[in-house]
Amino acid sequence: MMNMKLLSLPCRYTLSRHLYSSCSVKDILNTQPEGCKKKLKGWAKAMRKMKENIFVDLDDGSTHRRLQVVIPKNKIPASLTYGCSFEAEGVLVRNPNYQLELVAESINVYGSCVVQDGYPFAPRKTYHPEYVRQHLHIRPRTATFSSLLRLRDKLSSAVRNRFAEDNFIEINAPVLSSNDCEGAGEVFAVKPDSEKLVKEMISKDHQSPMEAFFNGQTYLTVSGQMHLECMARALTKVYTLGPTFRAENSKSRLHLSEFYMIEAEQAFIDNTEELLSSIEKTTSTVVKQLLENSSDEIGHYRNIIGASKDNDPVNMVNVPYEVISYQKACDVLEKENCFKNSMIRGKPLAKEHELFLVKYNGQKPIFVVDWPKDLKPFYTKAIPNNKSLVYAVDLLCPNVGELCGGSVREDDYDVLKEKLSFAGLEDKLHWYLELRKFGNVSTAGFGIGFERFLQVLLDVQNIKDTIAFPRWPHNCKM
Amino acid sequence: MMNMKLLSLPCRYTLSRHLYSSCSVKDILNTQPEGCKKKLKGWAKAMRKMKENIFVDLDDGSTHRRLQVVIPKNKIPASLTYGCSFEAEGVLVRNPNYQLELVAESINVYGSCVVQDGYPFAPRKTYHPEYVRQHLHIRPRTATFSSLLRLRDKLSSAVRNRFAEDNFIEINAPVLSSNDCEGAGEVFAVKPDSEKLVKEMISKDHQSPMEAFFNGQTYLTVSGQMHLECMARALTKVYTLGPTFRAENSKSRLHLSEFYMIEAEQAFIDNTEELLSSIEKTTSTVVKQLLENSSDEIGHYRNIIGASKDNDPVNMVNVPYEVISYQKACDVLEKENCFKNSMIRGKPLAKEHELFLVKYNGQKPIFVVDWPKDLKPFYTKAIPNNKSLVYAVDLLCPNVGELCGGSVREDDYDVLKEKLSFAGLEDKLHWYLELRKFGNVSTAGFGIGFERFLQVLLDVQNIKDTIAFPRWPHNCKM
Numbered sequence: 001m002m003n004m005k006l007l008s009l010p011c012r013y014t015l016s017r018h019l020y021s022s023c024s025v026k027d028i029l030n031t032q033p034e035g036c037k038k039k040l041k042g043w044a045k046a047m048r049k050m051k052e053n054i055f056v057d058l059d060d061g062s063t064h065r066r067l068q069v070v071i072p073k074n075k076i077p078a079s080l081t082y083g084c085s086f087e088a089e090g091v092l093v094r095n096p097n098y099q100l101e102l103v104a105e106s107i108n109v110y111g112s113c114v115v116q117d118g119y120p121f122a123p124r125k126t127y128h129p130e131y132v133r134q135h136l137h138i139r140p141r142t143a144t145f146s147s148l149l150r151l152r153d154k155l156s157s158a159v160r161n162r163f164a165e166d167n168f169i170e171i172n173a174p175v176l177s178s179n180d181c182e183g184a185g186e187v188f189a190v191k192p193d194s195e196k197l198v199k200e201m202i203s204k205d206h207q208s209p210m211e212a213f214f215n216g217q218t219y220l221t222v223s224g225q226m227h228l229e230c231m232a233r234a235l236t237k238v239y240t241l242g243p244t245f246r247a248e249n250s251k252s253r254l255h256l257s258e259f260y261m262i263e264a265e266q267a268f269i270d271n272t273e274e275l276l277s278s279i280e281k282t283t284s285t286v287v288k289q290l291l292e293n294s295s296d297e298i299g300h301y302r303n304i305i306g307a308s309k310d311n312d313p314v315n316m317v318n319v320p321y322e323v324i325s326y327q328k329a330c331d332v333l334e335k336e337n338c339f340k341n342s343m344i345r346g347k348p349l350a351k352e353h354e355l356f357l358v359k360y361n362g363q364k365p366i367f368v369v370d371w372p373k374d375l376k377p378f379y380t381k382a383i384p385n386n387k388s389l390v391y392a393v394d395l396l397c398p399n400v401g402e403l404c405g406g407s408v409r410e411d412d413y414d415v416l417k418e419k420l421s422f423a424g425l426e427d428k429l430h431w432y433l434e435l436r437k438f439g440n441v442s443t444a445g446f447g448i449g450f451e452r453f454l455q456v457l458l459d460v461q462n463i464k465d466t467i468a469f470p471r472w473p474h475n476c477k478m
Numbered sequence: 479m480m481n482m483k484l485l486s487l488p489c490r491y492t493l494s495r496h497l498y499s500s501c502s503v504k505d506i507l508n509t510q511p512e513g514c515k516k517k518l519k520g521w522a523k524a525m526r527k528m529k530e531n532i533f534v535d536l537d538d539g540s541t542h543r544r545l546q547v548v549i550p551k552n553k554i555p556a557s558l559t560y561g562c563s564f565e566a567e568g569v570l571v572r573n574p575n576y577q578l579e580l581v582a583e584s585i586n587v588y589g590s591c592v593v594q595d596g597y598p599f600a601p602r603k604t605y606h607p608e609y610v611r612q613h614l615h616i617r618p619r620t621a622t623f624s625s626l627l628r629l630r631d632k633l634s635s636a637v638r639n640r641f642a643e644d645n646f647i648e649i650n651a652p653v654l655s656s657n658d659c660e661g662a663g664e665v666f667a668v669k670p671d672s673e674k675l676v677k678e679m680i681s682k683d684h685q686s687p688m689e690a691f692f693n694g695q696t697y698l699t700v701s702g703q704m705h706l707e708c709m710a711r712a713l714t715k716v717y718t719l720g721p722t723f724r725a726e727n728s729k730s731r732l733h734l735s736e737f738y739m740i741e742a743e744q745a746f747i748d749n750t751e752e753l754l755s756s757i758e759k760t761t762s763t764v765v766k767q768l769l770e771n772s773s774d775e776i777g778h779y780r781n782i783i784g785a786s787k788d789n790d791p792v793n794m795v796n797v798p799y800e801v802i803s804y805q806k807a808c809d810v811l812e813k814e815n816c817f818k819n820s821m822i823r824g825k826p827l828a829k830e831h832e833l834f835l836v837k838y839n840g841q842k843p844i845f846v847v848d849w850p851k852d853l854k855p856f857y858t859k860a861i862p863n864n865k866s867l868v869y870a871v872d873l874l875c876p877n878v879g880e881l882c883g884g885s886v887r888e889d890d891y892d893v894l895k896e897k898l899s900f901a902g903l904e905d906k907l908h909w910y911l912e913l914r915k916f917g918n919v920s921t922a923g924f925g926i927g928f929e930r931f932l933q934v935l936l937d938v939q940n941i942k943d944t945i946a947f948p949r950w951p952h953n954c955k956m
Contacts, residue, residue, distance in 0.1 A: 024645055024714070041746045042714070043917050061713030062645050085917040087746075110746075111918025119916045137909040138916070140712035149713060153648045160638070167502055167540050170631045174947040175653060175698075175721050176736050178954050180671070189671040192725035193658070193697060201727060203952065213725060213735075214954035219671060220653075227947060227956065234618035235539030235627065236502070236520070243653050243721070247670035247691060249679060257691075258654050268519045268565075268588075431615040431956055438597045438616070439521050439563040440589025469652040469705060473679065476656050476692035478705065478909055 026062035028092065032100060039089045040067065040102065041110075043141065046123070047082055056080070058088060058102070061140075064147045064300045068101040075107055082123040083113030083141075129465050136469060136477055147301045148458070148466065151294060155454060158289040159241055159262055162282055168237040168264060173224025175243060179428055180219050188220040188247045188257075220245035225445060226379075226432055228265035229409060232443045233435055239264040241450065249473050253462045254351070254400055256451065257471040265445035270381075272369055272391050275406055275444040279395055280319045282448065283365070283404070287316040287457060298458065307459035311398040315364045316456065321395070322361050325370040329357055348375055354394075354401030365403075368394045378419045379432075380407040381442075393446070397456045406446025413437055504540035506570065510578060517567045518545065518580065519588075521619065524601070525560055534558070536566060536580070539618075542625045542778045546579040553585055560601040561591030561619070607943050614947060614955055625779045626936070626944065629772060633932060636767040637719055637740055640760055646715040646742060651702025653721060657906055658697050666698040666725045666735075698723035703923060704857075704910055706743035707887060710921045711913055717742040719928065727951050731940045732829070732878055734929065735949040743923035748859075750847050750869050753884055753922040757873055758797045760926070761843070761882070765794040765935060776936065785937035789876040793842045794934065799873070800839050803848040807835055826853055832872075832879030843881075846872045856897045857910075858885040859920075871924070875934045884924025889914055 023038050042060030054076055057066035069088045071080075080086060090104040115122055120135040121142060132139050139145045163170065180187045191210045192198055201212040210217055224240045231238040244261045264282065269275060290298065291313060298313070324332075333343040333353050341350050349357075349368070357366055371392040373382060380390040391408035410416045413436040420426045420433060454466040464470040469478060501516050520538030532554055535544035547566045549558075558564060568582040593600055598613040599620060610617050617623045638648065658665045669688045670676055679690040688695055702718045709716040722739045742760065747753060768776065769791060776791070802810075811821040811831050819828050827835075827846075835844055849870040851860060858868040869886035888894045891914040898904045898911060932944040942948040947956060 026645060041919075043712075061647070062715075083917045085919045110920075111914075111916070113917040117915070118912075137708045137913060140709055141917070146712050149649065149709070150647055152650075156648060157638070157642065160635070164635065167504060169539070169628055170634060171627065171946055172630075172721070172738060174736060174949065174956075176723075176949050176954055177947075178956060187671045188668045188691075190666045190668055190698065193665045193667040193695070194725065197725060197727060201951065213666075213951060214949070215952040216954065217671070218954050220668065230615045230956075231618055231627070231946065234521075234624050237540075243650070245654075247672065247675060249675060258652060260650060434596075435615060436589075437595070438589070439561045439591040439619070441519075441563045442588075468649055468709065469655075471652065471654050471692070473691060474681065474693040476654055476694065476696050478652075478656060478708075 024062035025058065025060050025065065025067045028067060028100065029063060029065055034092055034094060034100065037089070037091050038102065039087060040069075041087045042085070044080060044082055044084050044086060044113075045143070054080075056088075058086075059143075059146075061146055064143065064150070064297050068095070068099070069104050070101055071104045071107055075104060077107055077109050079109040079112040080107060081113060081115075083115065083119055083121075085110040085113075129462060133464060133470070140468070144301070144304050145465070147297060147304070148454075148460075149468065151290075151297060151301060151458065152454060152466065152468075154290060154294045154297075155286070155450070155457070156241060158286045158293075159282075159450075161289065162285045163239045163264065166237065166281075168239045169231075169235050171224070171228060171231050171235075171238050171240050173221060173227045173240045173242055173263070175221050176214070176218050177221045177227075178214070178216050178218055179226065180222065186246050186248050187222060188245050190218045190220065222246060223261065223447060224263050225265065225447065226429075228263055228445060229432070229443055230435055232265040232267045232445070233439070233441060236267045237264075251472060253464075254452065254455075255472070256463055256467065257473065257476075259463075259467070260450035262448040262450055262453070263445065265443055267441045267443050269444035270408060270411070270442035271444075272393060272408065275391075275393060275408060275446065276321075276323065276367055276369070278444075279367075279393070279404055279406055279446050279448075280321050280365075282446075283395070283453075284317050284319045286453075287313050290457065291317065301458055305458070305460065310363050311456070311459045312363070313457050315398070318364070321365045321367055323367040323369055324357070326368055326372065326375075326389075327370070329353075329368050332357065332360060346372055346374070349394075351401050354396045355398075358396050358398050358401070363398045365395055365397050368396060376407060378423050378425075379409050379416070381410045382415075391444070397452075399459055399461075400449075400452045400455050403452050403456055404446050404448040406444065408442065408444040411436055411440060411442045413440070502540035503536065503538050503543065503545045506545060506578065507541065507543055512570055512572060512578065515567070515569050516580065517565060518547075519565045520563070522558060522560055522562050522564060523621070532558075534566075536564075537621075537624075539624055542621065542628070542775050546573070546577070547582050548579055549582045549585055553582060555585055555587050557587040557590040558585060559591055559593075561593065561597055561599075563588040563591075607940060611942060611948070618946070622779070622782050623943070625775060625782070626932075626938075627946065629768075629775060629779060629936065630932060630944065630946075632768060632772045632775075633764070633928070633935070634719060636764045636771075637760075637928075639767065640763045641715075641717045641742065644715065644759075646717045647709075647713050649702070649706060649709050649713075649716045649718050651699060651705045651718045651720055651741070653699050653723075654692070654696050655699045655705075656692070656694050656696055657704065658700065664724050664726050665700060666723050668696045668698060700724060701739065701925060702741050703743065703925065704907075706741055706923060707910070707921055708913055710743040710745045710923070711917070711919060714745045715742075729950055731942075732930065732933075733950070734941055734945065735951065735954075737941075737945070738928035740926040740928055740931070741923065743921055745919045745921050747922035748886060748889070748920035749922075750871060750886065753869075753871060753886060753924065754799075754801065754845055754847070756922075757845075757871070757882055757884060757924050757926075758799050758843075760924075761873070761931075762795050762797045764931075765791050768935065769795065779936055783936070783938065788841050789934070789937045790841070791935050793876070796842070799843045799845055801845040801847055802835070804846055804850065804853075804867075805848070807831075807846050810835065810838060824850055824852070829879050832874045833876075836874050836876050836879070841876045843873055843875045846874060854885060856901050856903075857887050857894070859888045860893075869922075875930075877937055877939075878927075878930045878933050881930050881934055882924050882926040884922065886920065886922040889918060889920045891915055891918070
């Protein structure tokens, strides 16, 4: 070690840096510091001109609630208009409605906002979500979407809390993977953009540009499940909340090319009952937590978008949810003639069938269990006393239909080996098979579409309005 | 609404499902339920045979601490060997060392583990991390790596807590992006794997397969910064903790092709002082939280891997950190002749230079500020009274050198327009420029390499040992 004390620094970096303290609208409204002098920074939203004063709603994005700033007419800069960014300094007083407002002593406009110059949102107008979505980079400045973003943040915290409280360990499942999981073919493949780099890295004859970088085809993950199964065999309870991808040419209101999934996997579960219990514990405690902590903002958001009262998030809290077998669900659907595509026994349920079952159950969540094995992936475990059925479950919910899918995984080495061989995946998934060879245990797990969860909670019609930067076919802006 | 009460269910789904309660080693050691009868499930680690009994360490991954299970010789199944999974039922008693142990009444082995059959880890042996890494799917069963995974989970919770407490909103920056951020060229490009789908989706003449799906070249993100800048202009304080990618042919101990970044962006910051304050608040409060909550496991991990005492995480807690200008750093480095590559004024610092500066500062974190503008990206703001320098900062730390980079962003519409035009990015980053047009504010932000943060905290030599599924050139297994 050498002599250390030497650094004589420019004083501007030692004097003021620890004096800064931020003051947000959220803090003000939570602490109600009546009579105090405060400086606030944000954007001007609603503005009302009166005889003596102008009233401006200051929005800094920290809460859906805004702070009214009262500005005497002689202190109003010309550039203070709707949409501009500004700083207001003044005293917090209670108005006749007993609400805190800031009586401004000084106003400083940072950036003006001239609507006529191309700002896409005029004051006091509401727009169709599709119009708003065309202006992705300005969209967060709308009351609706900034509220959505705050609630998205709250949802992910609530999910992480639920798992942490129950000793689940968060794993970052990889985005880049050499297996395409279910062999469904709807995957994106990856290569370096630089042709030069690709050429440099080709290490074998006949290696394609798609294989050069990683020594093999590499895909964007469609699910972290198999990686979680590996982790559950060491840590018992694991979960992930991360991006997953589908190269599907679908523009439906329920699909994105990049979306988030909550996935959990637990060792020592070998039956549907415990799996159902784990799923409904997740959805119910998460929604309960949100209704307790963010009911104000949830109400605000649902109110702006005109959410249906039929789709009440409280329905997610009340457990146990109903359970119906696939066969029984088919019985119910067979009696109805209201479908565009009639239900065919032994085939997957269509979205309209899923939504019908939810409606049939009083718009409450409903589990469908005991599926025919041909409808579920190879890794799903067969039910011992009826080998044509598997331990799989879908959770159906209002607005979206399938919110969650899960299963008990095949844990028998020989059975899985045969299935992999049949699917032509034995080489590629050797590691997955080998998990069953040493210190093997049963595992079960599930995946919940994160954006669909927001759709259920908030009654959002289009999934593209639940994520900051939606990607779908022919659309990857910014 | 129709008549709802109809669902008669198979009783196996209503009776038992809410009786299940898990019991982990962590719970037992936290609650110390002496005298209680418990059932535990996990894997057999260390085993010691004595005259009357066999002592087995049960590891269920919930904690680095293990529960000793005492099994009378007549109750030991033959398949109970090192590495097997088993269930032990019995009574918790205190041994002469006053530690809880389970005196087993019954043992049930789930999956045997025959080391001779290819299990890569023999009992009582330690292996080089490089050997362990070759068995990625079994690696989490080693004491070292399971500990790392738990600490990784704790680090991400601590980061999220720090930001949530300060009213930052978490944004999921997109993985798929149509811009390659800094135009550095070290990006991965993405296309659907299915040739058929690509053909179907070609919508314009001369559109390449790489452009068909999204109507343009699409890349894996190298940074969420620009997207966060967009969000900070509505929500003031935002952050992200997600995967980022580099198509670099580098096998260094500090680089991965897929890694995680903590990125934060704050509106209304226009100077280095507040930026430094925000960075050191992040690193110091996060490390403080970890040392308070997980010191036991941190000590355990550092002990197994033989971490150096010189690299003490407490150094991250003590603020303020030292600050040195780039010029001053060059003065210091110029006096030394110990480098493989000598420092050239006006050029980037090499890793050995960074590590020297840290050593020079007593192995404590040190900020380097006021960089020449040519060494930093186009979006970095020039210092008003010296246009050859920019408001950029690197935080250098033991073991890794650069842990964090940040800057005040160029917020002047005209200046940025010129820079974009010079870099040929005006068309592509039109949206980024337009952020400065309406209700503009200054912003500043930073990015911390998540895996490097673990390297600093735990003194891990190779970054590949800090992430569940490391990806690097020619390596993307599983």
